[in-house]
Amino acid sequence: MTTTATESGTNQLKIGDKVFNSRLIVGTGKYPSFEMNKQALELSGAEMITVAVRRIELDKTKESILNYIDPEKYQLLPNTAGCFNVKEAVMTCQLAREAGLGNFVKVEVIGDEKTLFPDNEATLEACKLLVKDGFTVLPYCMDDVVLCKKLEDAGCAAVMPLAAPIGSGLGIRNPYNVKLILEAVKVPVIIDAGVGTASDAGRAMELGVDGLLMNTAIAQAKDPLKMAKAMRLAVESGRLAFEAGRIPKKLYATASSPLDGMIDV
Amino acid sequence: MTTTATESGTNQLKIGDKVFNSRLIVGTGKYPSFEMNKQALELSGAEMITVAVRRIELDKTKESILNYIDPEKYQLLPNTAGCFNVKEAVMTCQLAREAGLGNFVKVEVIGDEKTLFPDNEATLEACKLLVKDGFTVLPYCMDDVVLCKKLEDAGCAAVMPLAAPIGSGLGIRNPYNVKLILEAVKVPVIIDAGVGTASDAGRAMELGVDGLLMNTAIAQAKDPLKMAKAMRLAVESGRLAFEAGRIPKKLYATASSPLDGMIDV
Amino acid sequence: MTTTATESGTNQLKIGDKVFNSRLIVGTGKYPSFEMNKQALELSGAEMITVAVRRIELDKTKESILNYIDPEKYQLLPNTAGCFNVKEAVMTCQLAREAGLGNFVKVEVIGDEKTLFPDNEATLEACKLLVKDGFTVLPYCMDDVVLCKKLEDAGCAAVMPLAAPIGSGLGIRNPYNVKLILEAVKVPVIIDAGVGTASDAGRAMELGVDGLLMNTAIAQAKDPLKMAKAMRLAVESGRLAFEAGRIPKKLYATASSPLDGMIDV
Amino acid sequence: MTTTATESGTNQLKIGDKVFNSRLIVGTGKYPSFEMNKQALELSGAEMITVAVRRIELDKTKESILNYIDPEKYQLLPNTAGCFNVKEAVMTCQLAREAGLGNFVKVEVIGDEKTLFPDNEATLEACKLLVKDGFTVLPYCMDDVVLCKKLEDAGCAAVMPLAAPIGSGLGIRNPYNVKLILEAVKVPVIIDAGVGTASDAGRAMELGVDGLLMNTAIAQAKDPLKMAKAMRLAVESGRLAFEAGRIPKKLYATASSPLDGMIDV
Secondary structure, three states: OOOOOOOOOOOOEEEOOEEEOOOEEEOOOOOOOHHHHHHHHHHHOOOEEEEEOOOOOOOOOOOOHHHHOOOOOOEEEEEOOOOOOHHHHHHHHHHHHHOOOOOEEEEOOEOOOOOOOEOHHHHHHHHHHHHHOOOEEEEEEOOOHHHHHHHHHOOOOOEEEOOOOOOOOOOOOOHHHHHHHHHHOOOOEEEEOOOOOHHHHHHHHHOOOOEEEEOHHHHOOOOHHHHHHHHHHHHHHHHHHHHHOOOOEOOOOOOOOOEOOOOOO | OOOOOOOOOOOOEEEOOEEEOOOEEEOOOOOOOHHHHHHHHHHHOOOEEEEEOOOOOOOOOOOOHHHHOOOOOOEEEEEOOOOOOHHHHHHHHHHHHHOOOOOEEEEOOEOOOOOOOEOHHHHHHHHHHHHHOOOEEEEEEOOOHHHHHHHHHOOOOOEEEOOOOOOOOOOOOOHHHHHHHHHHOOOOEEEEOOOOOHHHHHHHHHHOOOEEEEOHHHHOOOOHHHHHHHHHHHHHHHHHHHHHOOOOEOOOOOOOOOEOOOOOO | OOOOOOOOOOOOEEEOOEEEOOOEEEOOOOOOOHHHHHHHHHHHOOOEEEEEOOOOOOOOOOOOHHHHOOOOOOEEEEEOOOOOOHHHHHHHHHHHHHOOOOOEEEEOOEOOOOOOOEOHHHHHHHHHHHHHOOOEEEEEEOOOHHHHHHHHHOOOOOEEEOOOOOOOOOOOOOHHHHHHHHHHOOOOEEEEOOOOOHHHHHHHHHOOOOEEEEOHHHHOOOOHHHHHHHHHHHHHHHHHHHHHOOOOEOOOOOOOOOEOOOOOO | OOOOOOOOOOOOEEEOOEEEOOOEEEOOOOOOOHHHHHHHHHHHOOOEEEEEOOOOOOOOOOOOHHHHOOOOOOEEEEEOOOOOOHHHHHHHHHHHHHOOOOOEEEEOOEOOOOOOOEOHHHHHHHHHHHHHOOOEEEEEEOOOHHHHHHHHHOOOOOEEEOOOOOOOOOOOOOHHHHHHHHHHOOOOEEEEOOOOOHHHHHHHHHOOOOEEEEOHHHHOOOOHHHHHHHHHHHHHHHHHHHHHOOOOEOOOOOOOOOEOOOOOO
8 A cells, every 4th residue: 555645644554443643563572671661662652562462461460561551542463473373373363352452463473483484375364264253454474465465355454564584673675575565455564574773664664665563673772762762753754755755866966867766775 | 973872962963162953954955945945944953054155145135045044043054065176165165254154164175067076185175274264164075084084184073975976865875984984083974965865864873973964855855844854853763773772683583693783785 | 405515516406306517597588589599598508498388389390499499408497477377387387298398397376467476375386286297396486485495395396586576687686585595495496587687696696596597687688698698607606606605794804893794785 | 988888809908008808907915825826816817916015025036926927927016005105105116117017006005004995185196106107007096086087187097996995895885986987087997995706796897897906805715716716707797798788677577667777786
């Protein structure tokens, strides 16, 4: 979905029947403490927060990240991190719903333990089952245009191609693929995984993506709170720059033919 | 000058005896109108603004950009755009001072009409003369570590290496050179020329530079006002990310040896 | 499959039960003439040549590219270009075998008419059927490590991830993915599609891939014969450089810690 | 000097009054042994070889690299490595000539001990003196278009901009600058320093440069002899590809407007 630059409410991200005033989605893993996680969440400006159902404490009478997130203020996005097949992913989503975490889900079916790359075939199958079961489904997937179209056809509310391996910090490795996905699907395109620093986030937004999901880049920065703020500004800046319409790239100012600036790596 | 991340007042840029609360310096050329230029200046958050002495109307009783800039609010930075030798550059600075534009000057001695690349030898000579004449000198120069050290030794208050040709929008073409200059000089390093979009600005700041000067990227964007705001946020974001300390780059999250993330292109 | 640098016969590529003295595989489309195609094939040094079964004339009594390729000298690799589902791909391979083109096949199941990206799910299914039917199967596929492992498990004789869209000339867009695939599979990894010029081929070989398949970069160059020769030399050069072991990347010669040179983009 | 693609003798490089059948110039430092240096020289196909006058033994009755280089077969190119000012550089060239090493000289005046970047101002001055003194002067210099024009005007027989710091292996950090230099000067443009592996050499040649000078990339490779051969092939391949005229870059094959392929990084 290439959001046109002329619409109002440019920082509004619509997924399913909900509207968010931030295009940034953040995670809840790898923080030094729940308290710092909570502060980083606030500084990031995010309104949606993803939690790994299999890793968090679902019993709120115990110490749990869930006690630090106000469900009135934030949309929870339970995810299926750690699931390696369709059945696990589906059951994990159902468990989350039963635990009161709602029906938005981030579906990931991991296909490779080392790189945490998705098993796209299994992801697609899980998404089909979850859509039928009434979930609002956001799949973590390869930056593969054919796959993203299938996920959209399966009823997913968004597609979330990875920019680079989870936790790698490599940034948008293949902006060309992102561009092609934006041309091909109508649902929101949210970059999930791979962002390393704020300019990576800005650059992704400048490509025209609808949103960004990140965790490690904030949680594992030397100063997570400063980085949370940096990311908030970078996402807003990137969206504005996308809408503003950048100058073309040229070899020099008076060169007659501009280099194509949109999709150069 | 690599500003340490721990100092307070992280958005403060000190040049000569002045302190600025923004690390962004903007220009006054190529805008659709003086009025829009003024608005873009405000939205950018910049506190220093550069004007081409040979191109503007110095007589304020006539229509001039100078009538749109409040000298109480902004530091003027007269520049020598259009000068092709030492004498022209020196005289242009003196003319600016006599016209009441102050003693901060951006020195550019152009060596190639097509690309607008500087004549570094002549720039150095002009800087020496202007420093002796009491100016606070900020030279536009090649991203050349040896040259930048000479300019610092000559008493320049900052060095302003180009990131790419003026108006090219190519971004930071050689971050390695920028890194080497930051290691070599103590005066502020301000990237001058070449920025194309907001993430370019963010990335420059993440390298650790002290500031950015830009004109075309804002003035010639399809929506200059939106881009001015985007640039403001990108500069703040990039500075915060630099101070926050990004995660290392790795091939995948659990890879034992991180790629070096700081200076990868 | 990362071929070790120490083995002899470094230009030998083994696929299934055959050994080739060139690591380059070339195509037969888009040439100005069959005669030029033949000459380019010779100059490229390739010993395997791919033909689009659905596009060529299979009846050798008519004018056909097949009359220009000596089957004693070259291994034919019929491909399923133009097939959009499993059934078409499987039948096209069977048709090729019946027409005497042998049992090596390049399987492509296209999932997107515009970009010609593969439908990886369908490709995997087609490969399973073709392996069972006795073919030596080389699939064109996404640069997806999980998929490549599945294709290997399915009995494919090699995997052929794309470097960039067919005919795009963009080069190796994501060397990181190529690196991860090389770490994950034991069958030969052959880059298929995306090469634009000779240094792209050299760079792919330097990553350690076992071979390269290309067509447009040669056929549509201004001078296809010169480019065929350039590609031959680039593939040999890249292989030698991979085996020779390059110097590490450093910010400068005496820098104490090298940048990681292997997988920098 | 952009050599046109149509001229015959495409591997011929003309400098001053001499013609070379190889576009590669190699060095004589950092090899495990003189014997290996000699073999690498032969495998590289180079016809010009540079020697550091201040570091080698000029007395041939002693063990010296000069005893391993046949002056009938190779053009010696004495260089001024280790010189930090004009006087040292000029005297070193004169010493070389008196020692019988001829009147071709590579002039380097180092301005920064750490990075070995040149002092361009001093380099230019030294070149002027050496041209007057009858030398055929090839200066190592910054990739600065204005400087290169001055060096040409001073009578240098070629310009040798660095691609990256000496011994860094970073490759062509700023192909845009190389492109601009090629447009601006008529003398041969030879990339000196920075090449890390064979595809870097290929890529430089594809930009249209007239030749390449390298040392560390071969001498310090794990297998210098294999790398010497790889470099030979890469230079030939790159030149052929430049002359062949590559396909344009596009987002996908049927995209209507090609990306500009020539100078994309």
